[in-house]
Amino acid sequence: MKVNDLIGKYTIKGQNQDAFKSTYDGTLELSVDAHQRIVALWNISGDQVQKGTGFFKDNILVINFNYKNEEHQVFKGVVVYKCISKDVLDGFWSEKHGDPNYLGLEQAFRIKKSNNLLN
Known part of the structure; x- marks a missing residue:
């Protein structure tokens, strides 16, 4: 698999880095810059951009x-995905100020364009 195989939009489902195992969903869009580095844009629960x-x-x-919260505080972290295929990513993540006793979890599934045309 090559980096360009990952370009596209994914639906995501995740679990936060907390004792409550609170969940979230959203989208992840991956692109590649001029240096073949990944550029990621998440939209979590429709209102948080990362x-x-x-x-x-x-x-x-x-x-x-x-990302910034409602009070404009900046939060930073790292996510690591195992690329099961170009369509499925299985990951874990941690934020600098998150609960160190837990890791967040996230799975991403490629959104495939439909070839079906409605008449």
């Missing part, structure tokens, strides 16, 4: 991400 950059090697994708 951005990141990373790299891909040996079917492992690593992305450093950040």
Whole structure:
């Protein structure tokens, strides 16, 4: 698999880095910059945007991400995905100020374009 195989949009389902195992869903869009680095854009639960950059090697994708909360505080973390295929990513993540007793979990599934046309 090559880095360009990962370009596209994915639905995501995840579990937060907390004792409550609270869940979330959203989308993840992956693109590649001029240096063949991954550029990531998450939309979590329709109202939180997270951005990141990373790299891909040996079917492992690593992305450093950040986002701002409602009070404009910046949160940073890293996510590591095992690329099961170009359509399925299985990951875990941690934020700098998250609960160190837990890891967040996230799975991403490629959104495939439908070839069906409605008349």
